[in-house]
Amino acid sequence: MHGLINRAIQSFVCATYGRPCWLRATQTVGLGFSEFEPMLLYDVNTSGRILDALCADLKRPRAEFLEDLGTYLVSHPNTEDLRRLLRFGGVTYIEFLHSLDDLSDRVRLAVSDLKLPALELTENAPGDFTLHCFPGLPGYSSVMTGVLRAMADDYGALVMLSHDGCQGEVEVISITLVESAFAAGRRFELGARKP
């Protein structure tokens, strides 16, 4: 498993539930260390075991936990870089939704060994979309639900999201855009200088 994924979990837990909670989980699974390096690769089972330990400790269903992780990745100042990269996907929320088809390729351009599952967006009717999450990373569709929700806030769009279960191995998220300019949203400048 790519270190960036484990690091994302670590960062979310430390920022949301505090470092002691994170340390408890690493001890429960007998990790032997407490810091994931974002640019190293780890055993494929580690992430799942860490998630099990965290969800048991926090008494939260895994899907809910992962959805919050997705929201964190877009909305927390710690991960502003990631929000910006996602905003490059389009000028409007609808453009952003369409850019999800290219997301795994975009990710690979940035970090060549980070392979995320393919996503496919279909527009059923104006404002009514379905996002298909292909297999490869358990829980990815839950994280994406959180990401989609937070990105809607970022663009100032009002959406309704629901995780509609599976079609075979493919997980389905349905997205209904109620209003694309519901709120002001957050600013995005192409050439923002780092502070």
Added chain:
Amino acid sequence: MMKIGELASLLETLCPMFVLLDETGRIRQVGPTLQKLRPDQPMEGTGFLELFDLIRPRAVTTFPALMATAGGKLHLKFRDEPRTALKGLIAPLPGCGGAVINLSFGISILDAVRDYALTSADFSGTDLAIELLYLVEAKSAAMEASRSLNLRLQGAMLAAEEQAYTDTLTGLKNRRAMDHILGHLIQTKSRFSLMNLDLDFFKSVNDRLGHAAGDYVLQQAAKIMLEETRGDDTVARVGGDEFVIIFKGLLDSGKLRSIADRLIDKLGKPMSFEGAACSISASIGTALSTQFDAPTAAGMLHAADLALYAAKRDGRSCHRLYCALSHAQQ
């Protein structure tokens, strides 16, 4: 044949940084993104070469010369500040003497989006500018993560090296470190002296009072050796109760003798561990690199060893200098 007006509206859709020139080289119309770069200065009516400075090909200063570059790549800059660099391509208009120049930012894109607050809408849908900006940010973030990993690994490596060169019980250098330093001194043909120091009766302390007492004695002995030597001397524990001290640049046998005497004196004073007296003493043999025509690490250690044996033979608690002549006679 298409009218000029129709052509301009077509260009506006396809190339938002186009320039339409009349037959004299004056700007007839520009694309919205190009005009955005000089919002208070309408470009229409201005001579193209009054607005832009041609960097390559440099010889071009007139409109006919500019037209002659058709098909080749142009590098130009605004004449006023900010002097943003642009790339361009000129295509003469058939029949009427005018031309179309399509401009783009090239590598100056990163500064340009900041300087002019450009947005996605300022670029044509087929322009790779947005993808380029995305890549730059994504790669910078990935590079930053790799760089911080490298820094942490470097720190860990230094700590591991330090550990690999340190005797963990006493904090002195270990044999590896001593070999390394000795090798370096020989290689650089430095002058130095080398002391071999053995703790006498250490084994009996260990046997009689246990390992904890033995460890304590070694730590106290190490402390004394550090106190009696200079900061850039090397004090290494090379065996259970064997030490080597290297004095770089010190070859005065009188001074070495007095250092050895002080060491023997201090190490000979009884130490107390949990109420029990631990008595040891020290024997020392010293060799000087100047005693050899071509000193080697093994030769220096062997010479200091011979001097140490002589000190032990002479009743311990004493110091002997290696003497090349007496050794040759043996």
